[in-house]
Amino acid sequence: MKAASIKDLSGDELREAVEEFGMPAYRAGQVYHWLYAGAVGSFDDMSDLPADLRASLGERYAVDTLEKVRERLSGDGTLKYLLKLADGNTIETVLIPVAGRKTVCLSSQVGCRFGCPFCASGMGGFTRNLGQGELLDQVVAVKREGIAVTHIVFMGIGEPLDNLENVIRAVTVLNDPKGFGIGARRITISTCGLVDGIGRLLKSGVRAELSVSLHAPVDELRDRLVPVNRRYPVKKLLGACRKYYAVTKRVVTFEYALLDGINDSPALARKLASLLDGFDCKVNLIKVGEVPIEGFRPSRREAAHRFRSILRENGVKVTLRRQRGADIEAACGQLRLRTL
């Protein structure tokens, strides 16, 4: 049986574990520092710990949960890592270096249960949630390459709010100045629209940025593109987003992947503008790369620009961005494609 990951423990749980070995609490602080600030690969590297504590920890816990299998560099500088978990499953983590930022895009599950038809990540169905240690080890893997990570987005494989407890625990360590020290405003949690998950995130006290994959402003179309909409229709979702903003003062971002002839008409742009009327939020229009799934093509240039103009004319804050990493299948909805 594989040892449990020591990174599955919170700071308090780590202190209890260290005290169980008859050691003073401050030793837990040293271990914590080595794990995250130090990003070491073994207990033996924790040079200021007594040898017997290192040995005891090593008998009970593993330091690493991931093994790097492969990495691929895109023409736009995006770097995708294929990482193997202890049970043999694989996940992908993406480093996006843009304008001085080093953003790491984390997977939150092996597979996904929400089955959005244009998304490659959900094609193989759902296998399991990632543990706190597996979430954090994705950041450690990048850090070990000598990269100073500045931002985190939970936008890789899986639905973060469907693995909320572990995501919250991981965010606590990411945010902790003694952990990774990444400010909450630099951590973004995305969702396909799990309204109850947004509510639970609010209750947790974690104040991360929230990004919602909207992709359609009306139920009829969104039911098709993001099937969970049948459970949480657009109006309910918007209500949850407005509440998130009211409580946290975090401006919600709506992701909208432009798909040719499906969701990019002027009429839908006007519907989207009216849906967001009076709400202080942002829309991120995504120019998708080639979508390798039948029936979905990227929007034409003119349609994308017209869509953006209509939103702008109606007072919506909007950006139109090219999907990054598309040539290495590192873009939203493409992760895991090559592995599958």
Ligand code: SF4
């Ligand atoms: S878009 Fe997100 S929620 Fe939908 S199937 Fe893909 S990973 Fe899952």
